[in-house]
Amino acid sequence: MVSESKKVLYGLYNDEEDLKSAVKQARSAHLDILDVYTPFPVHGLDPLLGLQESRLHIIGFIFGAIGALFGFGVMTWVFTSDWPILFGGKPYWSVPAFIPITFEMTVLFCAWGMTITFYTICGMWPGVKAPTLDNRITDDKFCIAFDVSASSDGQVDQLKGFFSKSGADEVNLKSM
Amino acid sequence: MSQAVAPVRHVLIEGDKSYHRITEDLVSPTEKAPTREWMIAFTIAAAFLGLYVFAIVWTVWKGIGEWGANRTINWAWDITNFVWWIGIGHAGTLISAILLLFRQRWRTGVNRAAEAMTIFAVMCAGQFPIFHMGRVWLAFFIAPFPNTRGPLWVNFNSPLLWDVFAISTYFSVSLLFWYTGLVPDLATVRDRATGFRRKMYETFSFGWTGSAKHWQRWESLSLILAGISTPLVLSVHTIVSFDFATSIIPGWHTTIFPPYFVAGAVFSGFAMVQTLMVITRKVLKLEEYITLNHIESMNKVIVLTGTIVGVAYLTELFIAWYSGYIYEQFAFYNRVFGIYWWAYFGMMFCNVVSPQLFWSRKIRRSIWWTFFLSIVVNIGMWFERFVIIATTLARDYLPSSWSYYRPTWVEISIFSGTIGLFFVLYLIFTRVAPVVAIAEIKSILKVAGSQYIGPNAKHQHGTESVKKQDESGH
Amino acid sequence: MGEFMAKYPNTRVITYDPVSAAALLAANEQSFGQRAIPSYHFDQADVIVSFNADFLGTWISPVEYARAYAKRRKITDKKMDNMSRHYQVESHMSLTGSNADNRILVKPSEQGAAICALYNEVAALTGAGSIGGPKVNDKAAASMKKVARELVNAKGKSLVVSASNNVAEQVIVNKINDLLGNINTTVDFGTLSYQRQGDERDMVRLIEEMKSGQVAIAIVWGANPAYELPNAVAFKEAFAKVNTRVSFSGVMDETTSLCTHAAPAHHSLESWGDVEPKEGHLSMIQPTIAPLFDTRQAELSLLMWADSPNLNLEDEQPYYQYLKSYWASDLFGRQNKYSTPTAFWDMSVHDGVFEMPASGRTVSFNGNVSSEGVSKPSGSAVEISCFETVNIGNGQYAHNPWLQEMPDPVNRSVWGNYLAIPVEWDGVNNINGWQNLTDGDHVDVTIGGKTLNCAVVRGFGQMPGTVSIALGQGREAGGCGVGYGVNVNPWLGMNGNLIQYYAGDVQVSDKPTSTDKNVPCVQHHHTMGVAVGKEEDGKPYFVDEHAIGYKGFAGALTDRSIIFQAHVNELPELGERMEKFHEEAGHLNQQTLYPDRSEFFGTGLHWGMYVDLNSCIGCGACQVACVSENNVPVVGKNEVARHHEMTWLRIDRYFYGDLENPKVVYQPMMCQHCETAPCENVCPVNATNHSMEGLNQMAYNRCIGTRYCANNCPYKVRRFNWLDYTTADLWPANEERVFHVSEDDKPFYADNLVRMVLNPDVTVRSRGVIEKCSFCVQRIQEGKLTAKKETRALADNDVRTACQTACPTGAITFGNLNNPDSEVNQKRNNAGAFAYQVLEEINTRPGVKYSAKIHNSNEELNS
Structure with missing residues (x-):
């Protein structure tokens, strides 16, 4: 436009x-x-x-997947490789504890990715x-x-x- | 496109509005000068905001010791208020997102204001985890960024850290969702504005034109944002509940908290929306857009979630007894009969007993009852969080540590100050943006307008053009 | 002193003790020809009877007695037929009384009658004649009969002591011990104790002489008569008549402010000297720092004023040389361990102590006993007893903020003295104080025409018809203790010019004069199952569980796995109960989401602790040691009242048993260093985590003060710096509410002199930071480094925590759990099932184990 x-x-x-x-x-x-x-x-x-149907949902999915992998990956790397620390007797790779943040990162990346993509492809910006x-x-x-x-x-x-x-x-x- | 239409359909837009009328009604409050009521309300709210700033500076300067918390009850009003505000915020997202997924058209009357309420409530909520820190000037320690201290990272096991991610995600996603929905309406305001106002709205409407392709993407984005916001809302308050559920204190360590908190959040959020809507529709003369049907629908949600919350309370009591575990049993005995029994009864009465009045259709559709009960519900929900936090901590495992908590003037000022902050933001919002979602209202006019359905329907829904209506002298 | 008196033959030295034992000394002189205190061997006593003598806390030589006493209280095996039985005859709950097996309640003025009653019973069983005497209350009389029988059955292996300041009563006690065959066994005059030498009757004479102008010069050394004497008013008047009044005190206390000259002496840490607390036991006083101020050692002053020829003022340290030559010329000859004076001196300085050969003295009882002169019961409605506390004494330590902030072991209150009143059950749901008074009320108390306004505290175990209050507070000058509490010395009466630490005719105002909701007591709840009577099913009727809320909740206190207690005769049943408990807890602790991580700690060092509740007497020394070692801030009375106290180690005190005469258990509670610590999990910024050696670590720098860890700790051992207690951070000191001081006075740690007390091995924490017991990690590191430098393995004794070293009875043992021979492992294994973790079933896996509390009460006594 x-x-x-x-x-x-x-x-x-x-x-x-x-x-x-x-x-x-x-x-x-x-x-x-x-x-x-x-x-x-x-x-x-x-x-x-x-x-044609908008393919934003595909973008959303991709960004969400990136967010999930990024969040989970960083936590895994930090806790198992970079600086493992004992917390309350938990194993270093305490997967159940990683789930909330992983989920939030998924949503965060998905939402921001989709929204920025939306504005960009529509040519809209402040x-x-x-x-x-x-x-x-x-x-x-x-x-x-x-x-x-x-x-x-x-x-x-x-x-x-x-x-x-x-x-x-x-x-x-x-x-x- | 013809749609399946339920035989019983509420009128959601009264007064036989046309599209232009809708624009007029909803944009003109932002164009006129502030009314006297607005000025008075704003002054009072700003005064409380000033009190808040003073109390916060006092706290940061002197220390958390200025509050009433102590070595046993380390959290009291601070985290109670945090959860209270977050809970309130969830209704906005629920109205926008979940009701969108459930195709509930009545959401369009209230969703814009409710989403704004979410943003402001989360802003108020966020004050507390920040300023309850003993060394708030080091708050950046909580961010996981590469640094020269090792790098020293944060503790991903900690529910407080999950809170950081959850609240910031929730805030930013809600902001995105709200703002994206707002852009077309800001364009509407822009196109009626002149001079400096026009420049402002041009900036903020991002160049929206109303192109069909853009609308298509906009709807797709809204749908997906709604789709991820729904689990987000559930997850955020679940994570807030994890602050307690993952601890080991009896009365906190219980798996019922996630659904209990979420239901409670919806409950209190809707109550706050009702409080705001009852005032807003009267002052801005939007009774035809925020109709009694909207009010009634929200009251139905309130009675439903209030009942769920009541069931949760009873479940807790049952499970405590059934567990046979002395600490759990005592924790609940103490809630009902101990030093803070008055908070528990306040909670029970306000949350479980009083919303039952909404079973009566007359009360559901009464503005005065709605307003009164919505405030009662929020008071009750505040007591619920206070009971969970302060009562539980006051009587935990070791009797030698038992203590008592009384708030100081600083904490009371901070809490009432955040109410001031909230209303300052909300009042500014009502002046600069349309309180009701203009485009969405227009999109349901033909299926929910009073001239199309309901007892006074003059036209068939959906198929007749508006032009013809105008010719018939409307 | 001798040289001074040689120069000034008109000199008289008058000694009095802050809390007098003059009657005991006089009685010993009369009965055994020795004006001294004997050595009491509490470890050799099967039965101990104490008439108001707080021998574990403040009476004469408490550290020595406590160590010996505890030897007979520890469980060494499942049978434990070696446990002593301890009867305490008193009206208020003293520290010693709280450890006793049985407390026999008598009013303060009935002590004499009680002593007579015991004498008559013992005499009847051993063939001596009765001496009659005043009558004690019926319940106590019945108890004395049973006590006497036990004493006689344990002939030669019992001990009767009394804190009475009445000569006739002490003579009777001496005779009781004689009849029981205790003289020269548990009452040992072979090694005399010089820890009490004073006689206040000399002070009375002195006051007369001063008043009549016969005294030209008075030198006050190590005494504060303007505060400590009951007749302080008379003293002050008379003292003013002395022309020259000199004080050696280092602070401007009440007496020094009345003097004409101050010749401040060195602090003991700046001084050379020697002491002989017990016969033949010499100890060196050695300076650790050069004098900070313009002071001069008192001994040196006296020698200079005496123009002593033995003093060489050209020396760098004249008194040091004097002392050294005294050791060479005098003491050297009396020993035969070292062959040269130099070796004798050097080794004594190195060791710090020297023991002369024992005297081998024995004595026998001379003279008669009579009930004439024994104090008579006053018959008043309310009597008061005034007692020394373990932390304040009679004011000697009132200006030490650590000791003021150390909660009194029994009433758990700080910064002041509190009138303890009896409690009673109202039959419904309240444990009320006498006259419906409660903690925080203030009342006017009038004794002998003198009225003081006292703060009230509910005293569990306080005999009905009596009240009690501690000595040592209400200081008027000299330091931080000024303005706290009331000075009760003026209430003390005299009998034959001997001070009596009680009074009758106590008038207490009917209603409180004021009420303060902020009670400076660190415990809000005091009991763990106190009962009045029985329920229908025969179980005790626990009134505190009924008081806990509407209709009460059975088991709310007694079902908690915090304290396990039993009578020594029930050891096997207790053992079974605890085995079952361990089994259940173990089963619950297996249900985990995450796999067991104990293998982290299987190799290397794994630090753990064992606390023997049977040895712990509740004295609080460990608490103060921890404060001093770890730079724990003092927060002041107001902040403690708001429950902002900072002590890392606390001694929880629980009353249990009978409401009117409860038993007490003390539980030192510090960070449990849990393997699966709930606190570590929830810190968002990583400030607390676990070391590979089993320590729960706290990184102060990282803490941002969210306090989630403190909330999640079930033991509530974490402490938060609520305000700027240490002036250690960015923001200026701004806590007017923290310290009871005027604007001129700075907070304690802001003063450079006071800051010298800080331990340089430990950080000082800023505002907004959580802190807690670290198992003295600085000492652990030091121990490890020492072993490393000496290229050897870490020995068990290399690391001793501050609390461990301060404990007189050896209740706290710390060491490496991975070393099978370490003392801590030995103690844990010896305790067997009796060793438990507090809240063992919640899967925190603490590194600290406690022992069950065993008592040996005589169930036949219904006292």
């Missing part, structure tokens, strides 16, 4: 049902949607857009300026946007027609 200078034609809908039917129409008309913006997650939209098309999108408007930087006027008109046919409340052109 790096904003380079481009021209975007977007339409605003008042309801998510209208949005969903519009997306269906656009997909069947093989229109190349740039992006869809909504004020809340709309169920059923993702398959319509043909979005202070990143949002390339918002319209301030009302986060309020109550649903938006379909097309990249018309390289489109001819005819194509633009076609898109405008699509918008009016699908029930868009507003259609605007914006340079970003």
Whole structure:
């Protein structure tokens, strides 16, 4: 979502049902949607857009596994190799005692790993300026946007027609 | 997408709201000037916070000897308060995470505030393990980092160290979960703001646009965070309970503590959420979002967990008798009949007896009863931790060491000061962020709004577009 | 002294003892022609009867007596038919009384009557005539009959002693011993004791002489009459009339502050000297440090003032030379061990002691006995006895903070003296003090017109109709003891100018004048099963278990595996009971999550300890030794009242048996150095762990003070530095509540002079750090290093902990458990099943074992 200078034609809908039917129409008309913006997650939209399932859970699993191995490994190394110390008659490798920390490390790594990955792949970070098309999108408007930087006027008109046919409340052109 | 709809469904958003109305109602408290009530509340809370800072500086300067703890009862108010605050914090995560996994839509009315409450409660809780240290300026010893002292590591066998990992994990994961959920709502606030406020919210909303792909990842992240937060909540309070369960003191050394503590944490957490929500909905005029149905649902959780806690108390007494082990038997006899018997009865009455009132639907749906009982529950839960810690230590194995504990003004100031800290943070929160999860409320409007379901339903749920509603003059 | 008196023939030396034995000395002179104390052989006595003589704590030569006494109390095998029987006749619970098999309660003014009663019974059995005399209470009279029979059956092997300061009574006691054949056996005049020589009647005369202006110069040496005398007021008035008043004292005590001149003498650690506490037993006083201040040894001062020709002031240490030449010229001739004076002197200095050949003296009883002059029972409603405590004496040690902070063995209170009142069971659920007073109350006590406000403590074993209070407190000048407790010396009466340590006509205010919730007593709970009567099933009715809460809880105290006790006749049953206990505990201790790790300690050194509760008399010497060895901070009265005391080793004292006349068991409790220590597991920062030699280690530097270890210790032996007691850390000394001092006075360890008392081998801990007994790890290291330097194996005697070395009876034994011949192993093996670990069944596997407590009470006495 790096904003380079481009021209975007977007339409605003008042309801998510209208949005969903519009997306269906656009997909069947093989229109190349740039992006869809909504004020809340709309169920059923993702398959319509043909979005692949997010693989964040795989990332989460990997990070969690790293966390578990790291935590357990460091504790094992410290207690058996680096500086073994007698604590209350326990054996050096006191596995039952390692479990709580191992679990916490799993969760910690999983959560942080996933979250940082999420923000990174979404291009979000503190202070990143949002390339918002319209301030009302986060309020109550649903938006379909097309990249018309390289489109001819005819194509633009076609898109405008699509918008009016699908029930868009507003259609605007914006340079970003 | 049509969803399976239960025949009996509560209205969760009253007042026939539109999406825009929702935005208006929930964002405007952050845009207006602080009300007089807020100023008064903030001043009082800040005064207590000042008292807290004074008492902490006094403690660190002079020593833990300024408290009432002694050679037998080495922990008393400090760790009681620690567990009390952590327990309170767990409700937020429970509401966000576990209720998400159980697809309970009513969580959306309260989850944002509850998660904020978690963060602030954990911050208050964290004060105690830090400042109860005799040499707090060496607190960094507790971090396992390579150093030039050997390297000298920490003791991974120690439940206190597990606490360090658990609490810090819990705090940071809760923060992540809360903040990630908050980002779209901050974007909503941003898009209505101008000038300096706009710059602030731009920074804090990380450039959120509302893109469908982002929403998809956001939901996936939320679901997984919920999925790991659930065992995290259970593990954190379990680990806190291990501070006692893994010791050998009779009355502490018992395997019932993990589930007992977790149930108790949920119990007290929900009670604190109720206290906060009852006030918040009234002051910020959010009764239509935090409805009586929300209040009632939370009261049901309270009566359930209160009963579990009651069962746990009775189990403890039974097992002590059944064990035939004199030290265990005496530990519980002493709790009921010994020097601190009044704390035990306070605990029993407040935790087991009083929440039973919530079996009555009328009381469940009464704001005044809810407010009153939620405070009673939290008092009872404080007594529970006090009974576990101070009563047990006062009468342990060797009678020659038996002692008595009385708090000093320093400890009382610290405790009441953390309440001040909590409310300062909460009050600031209500001014800078939406107290209710805007995007999530909008997402359940069509299945839980008053105009769609319930006795006054004007429209069918789920399928009609809002635009048409607006045309019908709403 | 002789030289001084030669120069100034008008000099008279007047001696008195802080607690007088003048009557005993006079009686011995009358009965045996020796104005001295004999050697008492407690180890040869099958039956011991003590009339108020605290011979294990404070009476004449307690260390010597305790060592001998303990020999007859240890269990050496399962039968133990060699155990002595000890009767104590007293009104208050003294240290000696707490160790006795039977306590016969008589009021303080009835001591004379009790002595007469015993005499008459013994006389009846041995064919001598009765002497009549005042009557003692019926219960005691009945007991005396049985006691007399036992004494007569143990002829020649018994011992009767008395602390009475009445000549007639002591003469009667002498005759009792004579009738029993004890003279020249257990009462041995072959080696005289010079440990008491004073006579306060001389002081009375002196006061008269001073008053009438007959005394021009008074020199006070090692005495503090302005505090110690009952007639101190008279003394002060008379003393003021003396023109020149000189004091040799090193502190500005009550008497010195009345003097015109102070000629402070060296501290004993800065002095040369010799002493002869017992006939023929010479001991050297040797300096360990050059004099710190501008002082001069008192002997040297006297010699200088006497212009002694034997003194050479050009010498570097004139008195040293004087002493040396005295040994050469005088003492050398009386011995035959060394052939040259130089060898004699050098070896004596090296050894520190020298024993002259024994005198071989025997005596026989002369004269008559009569009950005339025996003190008569006062008949008052309330009587008081005043006694010396083992730590304070009669004020000699009141300015020693270690000793002030050492809890009194019997009432476990510190920094002051406390009026012990009798207790009773209210029949429901309270053990109340007399007149419903309780610990922390203050009452006005008036005796002989003098009123003092005393703090009250419940005294288990205090006879109804009596109260008691310790001497030695209420100091008014001279050091840290000022302002604590009350000076009860003015209450003491005189009889024939001999001080009597009791009084009648005691008026106690009905209601407390004030109450202080903060009681400076280190124990909050005192009993382990005291009973009044029996339950329906014949078992004792334990009132403390009923007082423990609503409706009581049977077994709450008596079922704990902390103390095992039995009568010596029940040894086999006790042995069986303990075998069963060990078996059960062993079974429970096998149920572990982690595998057994004992093989860690199987090779090399494994330090362990054995504490023989039958030898332990509760004197507390070990406790003070530990404090001095390990730089344990003194925290002051207020902090002890808040249960912030710092002592690593404590002597737990439990009353058990009958509520009105309970038995006592003392249990020294220090870090048990558990193999599976609960404390080690829970420290988050690794500050406490286990060494390969079996020690639970404490790294003070690492401790951040979370106190989890202290909570998890079942024995509660860990101590936390709650405030800045040692001024050892970053933050400035800031504890106004810690010490009862004005703003001018610094906390103890902030003063450079006081800091010299610290042991350089041991760190001083800062605020916020946990500390506990380390088995004197510094001594362990020293022992190991010494053996290493001498390239030999560590011997059993190389390492002795401070508590072990201080104990007079050898109750504490420390050593290597992996050495089968070590003393600690021998003692443990000899004790067999009677050796146990406290809380053995909770799988802490302590390194310290205790012995069961055996007593030999005469069950027929219902006293």
